[in-house]
Amino acid sequence: MAMPGGDLRLAQDRFVAAWGQMGTAWGISRTMAEVHALLYITGEALCTDDIMARLEISRGNASMSLRALLDWGIVTRAHKRGDRKEYFLAEQDVWVMARAILRERLKREVEPLMAAMHETRDMTRASQGRRKDYDDHHERLDELLGLFEVMEVLVQRFVGPAGEGLQAAATLLKPDEP
Amino acid sequence: MAMPGGDLRLAQDRFVAAWGQMGTAWGISRTMAEVHALLYITGEALCTDDIMARLEISRGNASMSLRALLDWGIVTRAHKRGDRKEYFLAEQDVWVMARAILRERLKREVEPLMAAMHETRDMTRASQGRRKDYDDHHERLDELLGLFEVMEVLVQRFVGPAGEGLQAAATLLKPDEP
DNA sequence: GGAAAGTTTCAATACCTTCTGAAACATCGT
DNA sequence: ACGATGTTTCAGAAGGTATTGAAACTTTCC
Structure with missing residues (x-):
């Protein structure tokens, strides 16, 4: 009215x-x-x-x-x-849009961070295996790098070139809920 | 050295x-x-x-x-x-950390946005089905809401209470690569 | 109870990103 | 080739968030 x-x-x-x-x-x-x-x-x-x-x-x-x-x-x-x-x-396809945004942010912000973490790890490679504090330091970096690698794979897999993956995965996941 | x-x-x-x-x-x-x-x-x-x-x-x-x-x-x-x-x-467990961060950001930034989108859709409900421009508008909002809902489910599923899901999913995904 | 040690808050300030407006630049039509 | 129309760039201004530093507050111990 x-x-x-x-x-x-x-x-x-x-x-x-x-x-x-x-x-x-x-x-x-x-x-x-x-x-x-x-x-x-x-x-x-x-x-x-x-x-x-x-x-x-x-x-x-x-x-x-x-x-x-x-x-x-x-x-x-x-x-x-x-x-x-x-x-x-x-772009009117929201999935294409999401893909583009994620891809771009991954490239601009996550990849430089991962590069920095690798460099950081290399900075202390000499003392590896000789002192506990250095070993712990490396392990923490590796844990974090592992996390990011997994996330990167997930994102690339779901919103990468193939694209429809996310949609499929989502419906695939939903039925599990009670 | x-x-x-x-x-x-x-x-x-x-x-x-x-x-x-x-x-x-x-x-x-x-x-x-x-x-x-x-x-x-x-x-x-x-x-x-x-x-x-x-x-x-x-x-x-x-x-x-x-x-x-x-x-x-x-x-x-x-x-x-x-x-x-x-x-x-x-927190030293990177998965717990990731979960906490995602949960928090979802709650603080994504949920308010979704609420706003729902409200936005309600603002023009009266003219639904009567004019093409209104219908298109609704469809675009619904598409976007659908995207966010799927992402929310994905995130909640992977980094939700259960937690180990992400890790499992990632290893599950990897073998597919050549 | 009071001094000492620790913690929180908040108004003022610094800092940095974003935005403006105008000028320089490019392209098109005649 | 020239004027008209459209686009990009950039130095300076505005605006907003993050940070400081000092004061207020809380807790602990003697």
Whole structure:
């Protein structure tokens, strides 16, 4: 019975805000998350000016965020016939989206950490097997490296190239619950 | 060949720095991550002053970070006989640690988001089935909610109360590779 | 009970990331 | 080739979170 029309926009705004919030909590700039949220929830191809207007952000900010989203592979360029303006479209398959995000974060943040841990371990290799404190140190590093390796395999397996794995695994897991 | 003794400390510092860096990238304060890293990698029970000295941070900061780590359940209090000072010890089982971290973040960041998405969907329920744009909007929200639900189940299943699931799953997955 | 040792809180400050706005740059149509 | 339209970059400003340092509070021991 409410007047229909404005509430869709309100709902979109709510979603954009929530998604933006989540972004900040996970180390993604709020605007970047909001731009993505807007493109996803509208499902439309929007141009930079549309985004600027809707989110009330500057051109520079919009441009930077769009570039980053393109880098992440969760937004693609689109063109409208007879219009040389560039439009942007969010990946609509949430599984593809999740894959892209996980892959990117794994590459950017987890792999450097693992490399650092390996280097850290090498720093004290000379004293290995001669002193308990050094051995304990190595074991702790190895435990952590093991954890990350397993997680990496899991992620790559589920959201890697094949992709449908996650879905299958999830349904496979559910029946076990009472 | 290198003089042994100092290099363990250097290696620990390296690890602390790397872990701290990772923290910031995932929305955890650098200091909190560093305190945790220090406690984990030394494996020792350290008191606030030890941590302050080693990390060169203020008392207030150390206190806040320790409190947060206790809240997360990845650091516990420890007492030394004949010393009324409080010491802190990091959880040494990396699987327990991972479980605690995932559980906490799920609760703090994912669940509020899901709640917001449900609310968002309810905001436009009135127009459901009457206009295509509204229906598309609902479908997009449902897709995303579905993704999060599956991920939640996965995480809860693997790192939930039972705990050893992840390890098993990982070894189960590995053989598939060529 | 009171001094000493330990712990927590909080307003002020520092720091760092994000954002703006404008200028430089690129591309297209005529 | 030139003007018009669209895009990127960047130095400076804004904003927000993390950190400090000191004061308030708590506990323990004599």
